[in-house]
Amino acid sequence: MRGTVIHAPGDIRLEERPDAAMTAPTDAVVRLSATCICGSDLWAYRGVEPVEEPHPIGHEYVGVVEQVGADVRNVEVGQFVVGSFATSDNTCEICRAGYQSHCVHREFVGAAQAELLRVPNADGTLVATPGMPDADLIPHLLAASDVLGTGWYAADAAQAGPGKTVAVVGDGAVGLLGVLSAKQLGAERIIAMSRHEDRQRLALEFGATDIVTERGDEGVAKIKALTGGLGAHSVIEAVGTQESMMQAIRATRAGGHIGYVGVSHDVELPGEELFFTGVHLHGGPAPVRRFLPELIDLIWRREIAPGKVFDLTLPLDRVAEGYRAMDERRAVKVLLQP
Amino acid sequence: MRGTVIHAPGDIRLEERPDAAMTAPTDAVVRLSATCICGSDLWAYRGVEPVEEPHPIGHEYVGVVEQVGADVRNVEVGQFVVGSFATSDNTCEICRAGYQSHCVHREFVGAAQAELLRVPNADGTLVATPGMPDADLIPHLLAASDVLGTGWYAADAAQAGPGKTVAVVGDGAVGLLGVLSAKQLGAERIIAMSRHEDRQRLALEFGATDIVTERGDEGVAKIKALTGGLGAHSVIEAVGTQESMMQAIRATRAGGHIGYVGVSHDVELPGEELFFTGVHLHGGPAPVRRFLPELIDLIWRREIAPGKVFDLTLPLDRVAEGYRAMDERRAVKVLLQP
Numbered sequence: 228m229r230g231t232v233i234h235a236p237g238d239i240r241l242e243e244r245p246d247a248a249m250t251a252p253t254d255a256v257v258r259l260s261a262t263c264i265c266g267s268d269l270w271a272y273r274g275v276e277p278v279e280e281p282h283p284i285g286h287e288y289v290g291v292v293e294q295v296g297a298d299v300r301n302v303e304v305g306q307f308v309v310g311s312f313a314t315s316d317n318t319c320e321i322c323r324a325g326y327q328s329h330c331v332h333r334e335f336v337g338a339a340q341a342e343l344l345r346v347p348n349a350d351g352t353l354v355a356t357p358g359m360p361d362a363d364l365i366p367h368l369l370a371a372s373d374v375l376g377t378g379w380y381a382a383d384a385a386q387a388g389p390g391k392t393v394a395v396v397g398d399g400a401v402g403l404l405g406v407l408s409a410k411q412l413g414a415e416r417i418i419a420m421s422r423h424e425d426r427q428r429l430a431l432e433f434g435a436t437d438i439v440t441e442r443g444d445e446g447v448a449k450i451k452a453l454t455g456g457l458g459a460h461s462v463i464e465a466v467g468t469q470e471s472m473m474q475a476i477r478a479t480r481a482g483g484h485i486g487y488v489g490v491s492h493d494v495e496l497p498g499e500e501l502f503f504t505g506v507h508l509h510g511g512p513a514p515v516r517r518f519l520p521e522l523i524d525l526i527w528r529r530e531i532a533p534g535k536v537f538d539l540t541l542p543l544d545r546v547a548e549g550y551r552a553m554d555e556r557r558a559v560k561v562l563l564q565p
Numbered sequence: 566m567r568g569t570v571i572h573a574p575g576d577i578r579l580e581e582r583p584d585a586a587m588t589a590p591t592d593a594v595v596r597l598s599a600t601c602i603c604g605s606d607l608w609a610y611r612g613v614e615p616v617e618e619p620h621p622i623g624h625e626y627v628g629v630v631e632q633v634g635a636d637v638r639n640v641e642v643g644q645f646v647v648g649s650f651a652t653s654d655n656t657c658e659i660c661r662a663g664y665q666s667h668c669v670h671r672e673f674v675g676a677a678q679a680e681l682l683r684v685p686n687a688d689g690t691l692v693a694t695p696g697m698p699d700a701d702l703i704p705h706l707l708a709a710s711d712v713l714g715t716g717w718y719a720a721d722a723a724q725a726g727p728g729k730t731v732a733v734v735g736d737g738a739v740g741l742l743g744v745l746s747a748k749q750l751g752a753e754r755i756i757a758m759s760r761h762e763d764r765q766r767l768a769l770e771f772g773a774t775d776i777v778t779e780r781g782d783e784g785v786a787k788i789k790a791l792t793g794g795l796g797a798h799s800v801i802e803a804v805g806t807q808e809s810m811m812q813a814i815r816a817t818r819a820g821g822h823i824g825y826v827g828v829s830h831d832v833e834l835p836g837e838e839l840f841f842t843g844v845h846l847h848g849g850p851a852p853v854r855r856f857l858p859e860l861i862d863l864i865w866r867r868e869i870a871p872g873k874v875f876d877l878t879l880p881l882d883r884v885a886e887g888y889r890a891m892d893e894r895r896a897v898k899v900l901l902q903p
Contacts, residue, residue: 320795321819329819329843331795457658457669472836481659481667481849491836498810498832502825505667505849511819511840 229565230341231546234281236274239547244283247343252296255349257308259290261369262339263537264549264561266399267490272550275492285340286312287372289365292353293343301350307360308353309523310346311515312336312373317351327351327516340546342565354519357527364526366534366562370404371522374560375533376515377488378404378465379522382412384486384509385461389413394450395435396475397465397489398426400536400560403433405463405486407533410434411525414461418453420446420474426559429535443470450478458483464510467491481505488513537562567903568679569884572619574612577885582621585681590634591654593687595646597628599707600677601875602887602899604737605828610888613830623678624650625710627703630691631681639688645698646691647861648684649853650674650711655689665689665854678884680903692857695865702864704872704900708742709860712898713871714853715826716742716803717860720750722824722847723799727751732788733773734813735803735827736764738874738898741771743801743824745871748772749863752799756791758784758812764897767873781808788816796821802848803827810834819843826851875900 230244247256262285270276271284292306302308315322315330322330334347346352360368378401387393387409395405398421409417410433418437419430427438439449450459458480464471467489475485476496487510501508525531539558541549549561568582585594600623608614609622630644640646653660653668660668672685684690698706716739725731725747733743736759747755748771756775757768765776777787788797796818802809805827813823814834825848839846863869877896879887887899 320793324820326820326843455658467836467840469836482662482664482852487840491840494836494840496834496836496839498805498807498829498834501834502805502829502832502849505664505852506847508839508846509844511843514820514843 228342229543230338231284232281233271233278233284235278236272239272239550241544241546244341247338247341247345249294249296249345251347252298253348253350254296255292255299255302255346255353256294257288257290257344257346258293259288259339259342259344259565261289261365262341262563262565263287263369264340264553264563265373266401269554270490270492272554283338283341285338286336287369287374288336288339288344289369289372295349299349302353302355306355308355309368309371309519310353311376311519313512314346314348314352315516316348317516322351325517326514328512328514340543340563352516354523356523366537367526367532368523369562370533370536371519371526373515374400374536375404375522376518377401377513379408379518380513380515381405381463381465381486381488381510382408384484385463386484387412387414387461390415391460392416392418392454393461393463394418394420394459394478395463395465396420396471398423398430399465401488402463402465403429403536403559404533405465406430406435407433407531409461409463411531418450418459432535443474446474447477454480460484465489467494469494472496476501476504476506479504479506483507484509486510536560540564566680567881568621568676569623570619571609571616571622573616574610577610577888579882579884582679585676585679585683587632587634587683589685590636591686591688592634593630593637593640593684593691594632595626595628595682595684596631597626597677597680597682597903599627599703600679600901600903601625601707602891602901603711604739607892608828608830610892621676621679623676624674625707625712626674626677626682627707627710633687637687640691640693644693646693647706647709647857648691649714649857651850652684652686652690653854654686655854660689663855664852666850666852678881678901690854692861694861704875705864705870706861707900708871708874709857709864711853712738712874713742713860714856715739715851717746717856718851718853719743719801719803719824719826719848720746722822723801724822725750725752725799728753729798730754730756730792731799731801732756732758732797732816733801733803734758734809736761736768737803739826740801740803741767741874741897742871743803744768744773745771745869747799747801749869756788756797770873781812784812785815792818798822805829805832807832814839814842814844817842817844821845822847824848874898878902
């Protein structure tokens with residue numbers, strides 16, 4: 228099969244690799260209909276995370292089940308499925324509490340920019356769609372695999388809902404889908420922080436009511452000005468830097484909630500400042516599996532169109548071009564067709 | 566009147582000062598029946614916090630209303646009242662959300678180790694008891710003013726409740742009353758982390774089911790061993806140091822809740838580690854006012870006896886001796902009689 232391998236920062240190659248194959252009776256193998264490039268893949272691509280040795284990459288996927296292990300009960304060969312980047316048994320105490328991304332049997336998916344993917348813990352990870360999706364639904368279902376699931380989790384962690392003012396730090400695909408999620412959860416007012424016109428347009432289409440172009444302290448001052456001096460009830464943080472975390476913390480009112488899902492890089496939270504803010508802080512790797520049934524249903528009924536974050540579609544063999552486009556911010560998110 | 570002034574680290578004096586007097590029509594003046602020394606007073610006493618110039622000190626109080634301003638409606642001269650260290654109007658948006666310690670009109674109390682105390686925002690700060698309390702109830706009511714209210718808030722923020730295993734980091738008065746609070750909130754199992762026999766005894770009396778004497782990584786390993794390798798559902802942090810915060814974070818299972826109320830000193834939380842824990846973090850200065858009616862009711866009906874944390878009672882003129890006893894850990898908490 229063809230699969231993507233990162234050799235070093237900036238060095239992405241599509242290579243001929245052994246077909247993905249089951250290694251445990253709880254595995255499944257999925258023939259991918261679509262995969263994509265995540266903002267978090269760029270950390271390695273940009274050299275912010277080390278690439279110790281060449282390794283397969285990619286963790287977002289939808290496709291058709293091609294093989295299932297002897298112990299798999301919940302999905303069948305031929306079904307169209309959506310899965311999460313963190314596999315889960317969906318039966319342990321942590322999973323039952325809704326934190327499948329921390330399942331005691333978790334394995335992270337890391338070879339999804341390919342034709343075939345082995346999925347561990349298939350029963351607790353994969354969710355079948357009601358039938359074979361129309362082609363136009365595939366980007367939306369693919370978004371559910373991570374970027375929508377993560378934005379949704381952030382909105383949920385930030386307790387976005389009726390009567391709430393939600394601010395969103397980060398206008399990447401996760402931030403934009405945080406806007407969509409907050410809207411779906413019933414938020415009254417959604418402030419997108421973005422300085423890029425194309426992303427602002429998408430944020431407004433997804434339900435943003437206000438756009439703030441300022442960043443850092445100025446951005447915080449703007450959020451306060453829009454919220455009677457108090458700060459937002461709910462803040463979604465979808466970047467993962469020191470600046471974005473502090474912007475999120477400072478833009479939240481006392482007693483408010485921050486849902487942070489940008490993978491933290493070189494972040495140190497000052498304890499004393501955090502203490503005196505009185506905010507709630509919750510986040511981390513999103514338990515996408517918790518939300519998948521609901522998200523698939525919303526997509527299937529065409530109530531949401533999260534796939535709009537894909538503004539560039541390429542065949543898998545042009546994966547390197549996709550990374551370049553995202554790295555250079557020419558694309559919000561790139562869909563790859565195997 | 567006589568009032569306590571801190572002149573420098575280690576230098577506490579009871580002095581003759583002007584009588585506390587109203588400065589706004591929303592003030593009240595309370596003649597104190599009892600006051601006490603807080604663990605947080607020791608930060609200045611020990612020189613961890615600077616003492617820029619001599620200033621009055623103390624923020625826990627109960628007593629009888631002696632004067633009320635023209636705008637005060639909710640309390641009357643002659644009533645016995647309990648108040649919080651953070652005054653609040655109890656009507657602003659932040660107060661109505663239950664975060665009175667962050668009220669837009671908040672003023673911190675800082676002169677309560679005295680005979681008389683001016684209380685700003687009297688209507689939204691003071692809660693009257695159903696009548697004049699019996700003398701034996703006074704220590705319990707005094708505890709509600711901060712140390713119980715803070716422990717209760719920590720237990721609430723940590724979502725202690727039925728079916729939950731709660732770990733408590735810190736065996737000072739707040740940690741011990743965190744144990745009592747978790748018990749009242751219905752926690753199934755309460756693990757007190759303490760290496761002092763007298764405090765262990767009180768923790769067990771307040772409802773602890775397990776005692777862990779280890780600290781740091783060893784303490785975390787012990788909590789994990791007691792919780793099937795997962796960590797506690799709920800962790801109360803009642804110290805405020807880097808070690809205690811990391812102990813709390815690492816002892817919590819993914820998706821679990823930390824209620825942190827130890828005033829943070831020199832704490833930097835590592836973003837990446839926090840991210841991958843998936844815990845909820847909430848705390849800060851406790852909105853004691855939110856809980857006062859319920860706490861007073863529990864004390865009035867003699868269902869809880871939080872005043873047991875006072876293991877030394879001194880007349881106010883021996884306040885310096887009280888600080889020394891707490892600093893040298895000869896006392897858990899010192900009650901002062903004006």
